[in-house]
Structure formats: structure tokens, C-alpha cells
Amino acid sequence: MTSITFHGGVNDIGGNKFLVKDKDTTLLMDFGMSFSEEGQFFTQFLNARGSNALTDMFEMGLLPKIKGMYRRDYAKHVGFDGNEETEIDGVLLTHAHVDHCAYVPYLREDIPIYCSEESKLIMQNFDDTGNDEYLTQKEKFQFYKNKKGEVSRATGDKVAYPRKIKTFESNKEFSIDSIRVEPLPVDHSISGVHAFILHTTDGSIGNTADLRFHGRRKDDTEKFVERCGESDLDLLLCEGTRVDKDSSLTEYDVETKVEDIVNDTKGLAICGYPIRDLDRLMSFFIAAKNTNRYLVIDMKQAYLLKLFTESESTKGKYPSPVDKNIKIYIQRGSWGLLDKNKDKFSEKQLYADYATWQRPFLDYPNAIDYRDIQKKQNDYIFFCSDFRLQDLIDIKPDEGATYIRSLTEPFDFEMEHKVDQVKNWFIHFGVLKKDENWHQIHVSGHGDGTQIKKVIDGSNSKKLIPIHTQHDEYHKKWHSNVVSVKQHGSVDL
Numbered sequence: 001m002t003s004i005t006f007h008g009g010v011n012d013i014g015g016n017k018f019l020v021k022d023k024d025t026t027l028l029m030d031f032g033m034s035f036s037e038e039g040q041f042f043t044q045f046l047n048a049r050g051s052n053a054l055t056d057m058f059e060m061g062l063l064p065k066i067k068g069m070y071r072r073d074y075a076k077h078v079g080f081d082g083n084e085e086t087e088i089d090g091v092l093l094t095h096a097h098v099d100h101c102a103y104v105p106y107l108r109e110d111i112p113i114y115c116s117e118e119s120k121l122i123m124q125n126f127d128d129t130g131n132d133e134y135l136t137q138k139e140k141f142q143f144y145k146n147k148k149g150e151v152s153r154a155t156g157d158k159v160a161y162p163r164k165i166k167t168f169e170s171n172k173e174f175s176i177d178s179i180r181v182e183p184l185p186v187d188h189s190i191s192g193v194h195a196f197i198l199h200t201t202d203g204s205i206g207n208t209a210d211l212r213f214h215g216r217r218k219d220d221t222e223k224f225v226e227r228c229g230e231s232d233l234d235l236l237l238c239e240g241t242r243v244d245k246d247s248s249l250t251e252y253d254v255e256t257k258v259e260d261i262v263n264d265t266k267g268l269a270i271c272g273y274p275i276r277d278l279d280r281l282m283s284f285f286i287a288a289k290n291t292n293r294y295l296v297i298d299m300k301q302a303y304l305l306k307l308f309t310e311s312e313s314t315k316g317k318y319p320s321p322v323d324k325n326i327k328i329y330i331q332r333g334s335w336g337l338l339d340k341n342k343d344k345f346s347e348k349q350l351y352a353d354y355a356t357w358q359r360p361f362l363d364y365p366n367a368i369d370y371r372d373i374q375k376k377q378n379d380y381i382f383f384c385s386d387f388r389l390q391d392l393i394d395i396k397p398d399e400g401a402t403y404i405r406s407l408t409e410p411f412d413f414e415m416e417h418k419v420d421q422v423k424n425w426f427i428h429f430g431v432l433k434k435d436e437n438w439h440q441i442h443v444s445g446h447g448d449g450t451q452i453k454k455v456i457d458g459s460n461s462k463k464l465i466p467i468h469t470q471h472d473e474y475h476k477k478w479h480s481n482v483v484s485v486k487q488h489g490s491v492d493l
């Protein structure tokens, strides 16, 4: 018998964790965090506690209690010995958004993770430019005998284990024991997203992942729906994030609207967009080209473009970090030596001011800093994330500057506060007048109601389970056999 247990991602936007059992095969489809669930208990400064992280996460019902699934260094604190035989044969990732993958670092390193090359590179970007452990697990809380024979605490890279990452190719079927998996690319607001059709002993299951028809890869979504239609699906897990909304602009509209605004801008054009959405970066890149400006990206984006350019299978999909229309912004390092008198310290010290992954960019021919931007402000579209607003203090935008915000609009109090804060920065620098609205130009990664109806109709699945939504009433309106599942609930095929 084939069954799916929903440990998240139902009656909620995000937090997808679907446990699929088929004969002796057990798969986890996505292992994401739910912002709403975690937000009930935890905040930035109130977290699951280090070695007790699993205890805390189990107590609050945020992670399913499954033996042999979690990293040994954490598992032993919850009464598991950590080495138990695991029933999990693999984790299948639709994409590298945190509401689908954020809990991967909790997994034991020998559990295979199946994902696209793009998802792997994005997770590598998280690891290398931050402190995450998506691709490599760094064993914590270990003791060892040091040279003097004393017991010491092992830290960091000394005990690092690479995870078993298995990248799949689009449209190329593969098997995980008794389950045949078809990974089908779909259009969404991050690169490398795949929907799945699982062929199990008792029938076939589709999972839409997150999708839309209004981005740069609309044809992919069309093909996925077509493929579902041919596959005689018994069950479709269908997303519905924006099922209650109608009509969407397209990613191409973003591109032209940005271009129009930049054309009307006399000074520096400043923009904010999701840092890992390379399709959005493309919109700004094209707008920059068409307005004879350079797109100035930060080091994290440069690093991501570098990873995509160096990988054989993603090469050429996005601009290289040394593209002639791109400049890389060298922010001030921790000691701020960038513009200090170089007679007082060695070149080596300047490099030491940056993290290892940042250092190579200092030598790039297209590296620039705030002084270059100050000299000719209307030469650039400057990417400024909400987390690097301090760079404006160095740049000091001249009169005639503009700000284009290409991020999702706030939908809760916390986000509204954040937006007010960002606004204050731009008012402070005279980019925005008080009570004036900035240019908000964004399209969502999710299809609207009409688009989701198209997926439901085209897939022609016998049964439908709404996922990634708080509005299953629309699915019910559009399909005669909708099963709504509760958190931790199971459905048999």
C-alpha cells in the first residue's frame, strides 16, 4: 500500500514535508520550514538550543520524530543513539527555497538528497557565504583527546562530512527503490525548480512544487501539466499560494517597467530584489543593458553567478560574474580598510578584511567600490539588499536618485515594520520624499487562480490534495474529488 503523511505544507503556505511510503521504500518530499509555525514559538533571538535543537523542535511539533533520520550529534540528545537503521531512503527536493529545504541541515549526512544541479548550487551558496550545512555536515559537540592527552572540544571543519547529494537531470526518470521518479522542471521564482510525478506500486502521484505561468520558463510549466495529463494521475498535490488572486503581471513586464523608470532617472538607480532569484537578476541585467548602465551586484550574487558559470550543466544560463555589463560591489570589510591609507598596512591585511569566499572578487577586473559609484552615479543600477542598507552611507546618493523595490509586498506586521525601516533609509538619503511611495515592481513566483485552475484541469488527476495554501475552497470549486488533509494526517492511495 502506498501512503503519504503530511508533516507540513497543508493549510499553510510553506513548510512542505511529505512522507511517501511505498512497500519498503520511504521518501521525504521536501523538508522545509513553515514561517508561521516556527514563528509561533521562535524568533531571531529565541531559537532551538544548540545541542538540544531536536528536543526543542520535537517539543514544539516542528519536526517529525523519526528514528535514524537526524544527525547523530543532535540525535543522541533526544535518546536516539544516532546510528539506528533509518527507514528514510532519500529526500527529494523540489527547490532551494527555505520553506522547502531549510531543515536539510538537521538530516543525518548519509541520507541521500536528490535535487537539481541548480538547487545544489544555491545550497552551496548558502553554505559558503553563510554558516549553513546543506551540503556538508559539520559535526558538533564532539570531544577528542588532544596531543597532551587531555579531552578537548572538536570544532568546525575538523569533523566535516559531505552529504550524499544526488543531482538529477530534468525529464530524466530515475528510481529510488520501488518508486520511479520523473523530475519535471517548472517556472518559479528561483532557478532549478522541479515538480515530480512518482510512479508507485499503487499508482501515480504528482507534486506541482511551486509554480506559475508568468515567468521566463512558462513553457516548462505547460509541459509539466501536459505530462500530468498523459500520466493517468491518481493523485495530484497541487499548490495554491495565490489561488485567491486574479491576473498577474509577467516577469517581462518587470523588465520593461524597470527600464522605463531607469530611463527617467537622472542619478543613481538603486534596486532591491530577492538575492537568489536569478530570473529577477536577469530582468535588471537586461534593463541595465538597455539603458546603457552597469548592473552592480553584491558579492553574494557574484558568488552565485560564479557557481552557475563554473558548473558544466548550468553554464551560460545566466551572465558570468565578469560580464561586461556587470560590476561587482566591494563592500567595506570588517576593519573597513578599503579606503584607508595603504602605507599603514600590508596588502595582505586588506584581504584579511574579507571572508575567504569574498577575497577572489577583490582582484576581479570589474570590481568597484563606493568611490567609483560616487564619480558617475548615472552609470549604474545598484543592487542594495535590505540587509546592506549601510552601503548607502558610503555611496551617498546624489539628487535625482531613485529606488525600485522588486520584492514581495508585506503581508504581516513584522514585514510592514521592516518596510518602514527601509523607507526611513531612503528618506534619510533624499531618494524618497516623506509620504511618497517607492516604485514597487514585483511579480510573484506563484500562479494566480486562473493559472492554478489550468493546472488542475490539465492534469486530469483522479484525486486532488491542496498544498502550500490556506484556501482549499478554490480547489474544491474546481475539482470534484478534493481531499483536505490536516497536519500530520495520512492519505492512502
Ligand SMILES: [Zn+2]
Pocket (backbone or CB within 6 Å): 095, 097, 100, 188, 210, 445
Ligand atoms: Zn518556492
